Amino acid sequence: MQGRARIAVVLTALVLAAGLLSASPAQAVALPTLPTAGANHWSCKPTRAHPSPVVIVHGTFGDGKSLLDRLSWTMHRAGYCVFSLNYGNRATGPIARSARQLKAFVTKVLEATKAKKVSLVGHSQGGMMPRYYIKFLGGARKVDDLVGLSPSNHGTSNPLLLTPGLSHLCPACLQQKTGSPFLRSLNAGDETPGAVSYTNIATTHDEVVLPYTSGFLRGPRTTNITLQLTCPLDLSGHLLIPMDGAAIRLVLNALGRRGPADPAYRPSCLP
Numbered sequence: 001m002q003g004r005a006r007i008a009v010v011l012t013a014l015v016l017a018a019g020l021l022s023a024s025p026a027q028a029v030a031l032p033t034l035p036t037a038g039a040n041h042w043s044c045k046p047t048r049a050h051p052s053p054v055v056i057v058h059g060t061f062g063d064g065k066s067l068l069d070r071l072s073w074t075m076h077r078a079g080y081c082v083f084s085l086n087y088g089n090r091a092t093g094p095i096a097r098s099a100r101q102l103k104a105f106v107t108k109v110l111e112a113t114k115a116k117k118v119s120l121v122g123h124s125q126g127g128m129m130p131r132y133y134i135k136f137l138g139g140a141r142k143v144d145d146l147v148g149l150s151p152s153n154h155g156t157s158n159p160l161l162l163t164p165g166l167s168h169l170c171p172a173c174l175q176q177k178t179g180s181p182f183l184r185s186l187n188a189g190d191e192t193p194g195a196v197s198y199t200n201i202a203t204t205h206d207e208v209v210l211p212y213t214s215g216f217l218r219g220p221r222t223t224n225i226t227l228q229l230t231c232p233l234d235l236s237g238h239l240l241i242p243m244d245g246a247a248i249r250l251v252l253n254a255l256g257r258r259g260p261a262d263p264a265y266r267p268s269c270l271p
Helices: 002-023 027-029 069-077 095-113 126-136 171-175 181-187 245-255
Strands: 055-057 084-085 117-124 143-149 197-202 222-226
Touching: 055 126, 055 181, 069 084, 069 245, 084 095, 095 117, 095 126, 095 171, 095 197, 117 126, 117 245, 126 143, 126 181, 143 245, 197 245
Parallel strands: 055 084, 055 117, 117 143, 143 197, 197 222
Antiparallel strands: none
């Protein structure tokens, strides 16, 4: 059953990627999206308990809603001001350009909420791309927490990145290949700059970021969590981790305390 579930997830990812890659960039931009549950209420004002609004950052081939409704709604119900953006032609465009879009969106959120900093919660590329904003675009002064769900911090050895024509259709895909010039530059020196708290949540069942440990970072104010060390029977893979109950509870733990997630915290393993 476990093997069949993983195959189904991989096939879903391949179908999604094939459909998006077969479209032109203009077509990809035109795909409609609905509002993310609980997000982008621009009149929301942060509370003393949750002073930093949360920006959700989607992954490659995704958008500000795909796979993210449960995560967004849970944070909204917990009392956070939650925002979600679309960027980078479904995050297929050059990552540095996407990071500049994130910078503009964070500026808009801070102006609307009057907050001093935001927290970022990102899935896949969305957990890695903000590090470019933090390291090179002044984001270290604007970000409190960065929480990555299966982030591609050190790239992936997934052979799908060698698909012919991918460099034209999805520059960000090749930039996420293990050892790419982009990642060598991003990870040179300090991997966790600024006073930002970094939490990385990975799953051993990841079919996209290979190996799954490439999502982890080295540095102070950093917690790296393997989901199955907390919940051994959790079968969530790359696509499902943003909707996973235990993973979402780990996100809330990271956002609700000083510093990154508590490495000793054990969330409920209920779905």
